[in-house]
Amino acid sequence: MSQSVNAQKKSVKKVVLAYSGGLDTSAIIPWLIENYQCEVYAFVADVGQGQEDLEGIEEKALASGAVACKVADLRESFIKDYCFPLLKTGAIYENGYLLGTSIARPIIAKAQAQYALEIGADALSHGCTGKGNDQVRFETVYANFAPHLKVIAPWREWTMVSREDLLAYLDSKNIPCSASIKKIYSRDGNAWHLSHEGGELEDPNCAPSDAVWQWTQSPKNAPDQEQVIRIGFEKGVPVTIDGETYSPFELVSQLNHTAGLHGIGRIDIVENRLVGMKSRGCYETPGGTILYAAISALQELVLDRELTQFHQMVGQQFSTLLYDGKWFSPLAQTLLKTAEVITNKVSGEVTLELYKGHIMTLARTSSHSLYSEEFATFGEDQVYEQADAEGFIKLFALPSRIQSSKAV
Numbered sequence: 001m002s003q004s005v006n007a008q009k010k011s012v013k014k015v016v017l018a019y020s021g022g023l024d025t026s027a028i029i030p031w032l033i034e035n036y037q038c039e040v041y042a043f044v045a046d047v048g049q050g051q052e053d054l055e056g057i058e059e060k061a062l063a064s065g066a067v068a069c070k071v072a073d074l075r076e077s078f079i080k081d082y083c084f085p086l087l088k089t090g091a092i093y094e095n096g097y098l099l100g101t102s103i104a105r106p107i108i109a110k111a112q113a114q115y116a117l118e119i120g121a122d123a124l125s126h127g128c129t130g131k132g133n134d135q136v137r138f139e140t141v142y143a144n145f146a147p148h149l150k151v152i153a154p155w156r157e158w159t160m161v162s163r164e165d166l167l168a169y170l171d172s173k174n175i176p177c178s179a180s181i182k183k184i185y186s187r188d189g190n191a192w193h194l195s196h197e198g199g200e201l202e203d204p205n206c207a208p209s210d211a212v213w214q215w216t217q218s219p220k221n222a223p224d225q226e227q228v229i230r231i232g233f234e235k236g237v238p239v240t241i242d243g244e245t246y247s248p249f250e251l252v253s254q255l256n257h258t259a260g261l262h263g264i265g266r267i268d269i270v271e272n273r274l275v276g277m278k279s280r281g282c283y284e285t286p287g288g289t290i291l292y293a294a295i296s297a298l299q300e301l302v303l304d305r306e307l308t309q310f311h312q313m314v315g316q317q318f319s320t321l322l323y324d325g326k327w328f329s330p331l332a333q334t335l336l337k338t339a340e341v342i343t344n345k346v347s348g349e350v351t352l353e354l355y356k357g358h359i360m361t362l363a364r365t366s367s368h369s370l371y372s373e374e375f376a377t378f379g380e381d382q383v384y385e386q387a388d389a390e391g392f393i394k395l396f397a398l399p400s401r402i403q404s405s406k407a408v
Contacts, residue, residue, distance in 0.1 A: 009036050012150060016041045016116040017125040018108060018138065019069065021057040023177060024127035027166040028154050029064040030173045032125060036152070040125075042069040043115050045108040047078045048191025048249065064175050070115055075191060078107050079248035083192050086322065087291055088236045089339040090299075090315035093323045096267045098285045098292065100193025105134060106327035109141035116146055123150040130156045133274045137325030144328045185212065191252055193285040204270050204280045215256060215284040219263035219357030226355035227262060228362065231294040233350075236343025238291055255287030263357040265289040274324050290359060294350040295343075297361040301369040302346050311342050 015032055019025045019042035029040050042061035046054060054071065061069035082103050093099055109126075116124055124142050128135035130153070139151050160166055170177045186198040194215050200206040210218065232240035238251055246254060259265050265286030273279050303311060314335050321332040348366030352359055374383050 012036045012038050012122045012152070014039045014041065014119065014121040015123045015125050015152060016043050016112055016119070016121045017066075018112050018127065019044050019057075019061055019066070020127065021053065021060045022127075023163060023166050023170075024155075026060065026064050026175065026177050027160070027169050028125065028127055029061065029066050030175060031154055031158060031169070032152065033065050035157075036123075038122075039067045040065060041115075041119060041121065042066040043112045044069060044071040045104075045111055046071060046073045046075055047104050047108065048075045048253070049189045053189070072111050072115070074107055074111060075249045076247060078104065079191055079252050082107050082327075083252065083288070084237050084248060085336050085339070086318075087238075087288075087295060088343045089318040089335060090292075090296070090311055091319035091322060092292070092315065093319040094269065094271050096269045097271060097281075097283060097323075098193065098288045099319065099322055100190065100283060100285050100288070101134070101188050101195050102137065102322050102325075103192060103327075104190045105137035105325060106141055109138045110145055110328075113142055113145040113149070116149060121149065123152050125152040125154065128153065128155065131273075131275065131277070133323065133325070136274055140325040141328060187214075191249060191256075192288055193283055196282040196284075197279065201280050201282060208268060208282050212282050213266065213284060216260040216263050216266050216286055222261065222263040222356045226353050227258070228351060228353050229258065229290075230349050230351050231291070232348070233295065233298055234347050236295065236340070236346040238294070240349075252287045252291075255290050257286075259286030259290050259354065260284075262354040264354060264359060266357070290352065290354075293359045293361065294352060295346065297350045297352075297364045298346050298348050298366060299343070301348065301364055301366050301371055303342070304370060307342060311339070314338055314342070 015036065015038050017025060017028060017032065017040055019029075021044070025042075029042065032038060032040050044054070044057055044061075058069040058071065086099060086103050091099060093102070113124060124146065126135070126138045128138060135153060135156075139153075142149065142151055160169060167177065185196050185201070188195045196208070196212050196214075199212075201208060201212065230240075230242050231238055232243070239245055241251060241254055265284050265288070266282070267285075268280075268282045270278050270280045299308065299311070318332065318335045318339070321327070321329060321335070326332050345368035346366070347368060348364065350361065351363040353362050
């Protein structure tokens with residue numbers, strides 16, 4: 001090992017690790033202590049992944065060698081300040097992915113960096129692999145809020161390459177771990193979605209088994225009776241379900257339960273990762289799927305054609321920026337503000353029917369609606385002179401007539 005590398009390691013006295021309590025980060029704590037002779041502070045972000053994932057997590061971190069473990073409750077802020085602004089943009093990555101993992105990284109990494117600054121840490125660390133998108137997402141946020149801190153990414157440094165290696169390493173350190181070699185799927189969850197990778201999903205020609213899905217039951221087993229719900233919006237923000245007001249986190253949680261019951265929110269896609277390879281994942285975003293359907297139905301009433309088309313462009317560009325970890329970039333922040341302006345009049349209520357994996361819009365109403373029955377009716381009206389269309393068509397088609405007259 002070079003003297004410069006040794007010097008860098010000796011300069012690291014205090015590290016804040018983004019800690020999940022899983023196998024990777026459980027192994028990272030003793031590895032950091034062994035290789036950097038430093039104190040490790042575990043940082044856990046509660047973004048709605050569920051009590052099962054958080055139960056006993058502080059004890060796990062301390063048992064692995066951490067000197068402290070901070071659990072930050074970010075659930076309401078995650079939905080209000082990240083997921084709902086994302087909803088306003090209409091961003092969907094590669095025609096299907098509602099960006100559930102991507103949207104959680106900015107708030108987690110920012111809070112981790114802020115905690116590191118509070119305790120005077122020298123470095124930040126994460127458990128992302130060198131193959132994935134998350135390493136870029138975390139470290140791009142670190143660069144925004146704590147650019148002077150060293151970043152330690154063990155998966156890019158250590159020689160361990162498998163779950164077996166990590167389990168053997170923990171065993172050699174006499175550190176207990178509930179993970180096992182038989183674990184099939186790699187999962188990542190938050191209040192917005194749950195992702196699944198690994199196992200049979202590594203073969204895109206293999207259908208996911210029933211064991212993959214956790215939040216949504218199969219549409220085949222969903223209730224035979226449809227359910228009708230009403231979603232109320234104020235300036236592009238969902239605020240009510242069936243007339244009852246909820247906090248952002250409570251609203252999404254309620255919709256996750258309702259949509260999951262009806263088998264809504266499943267996708268199975270092969271996506272293009274930022275690092276260059278393709279990957280296959282199964283994602284469950286039940287509540288988010290309902291919200292995207294509801295806000296889209298309301299926007300059809302409120303936005304004119306030019307604004308609708310521009311909003312689609314905003315969503316397309318923002319989806320790539322967020323996927324690539326650039327939530328805090330100047331362009332992404334500009335697009336978020338643009339989406340806020342676009343959806344400023346998207347207020348009203350949408351009635352949806354949920355049935356066996358499908359969502360049907362039944363009704364929608366808004367005080368800002370541009371729809372006029374007077375103009376749109378097929379019956380008799382007093383506001384539209386149909387003869388006026390002749391002059392409009394002549395001018396609209398003028399370029400075509402001129403081009404035709406020049407044809408050889």
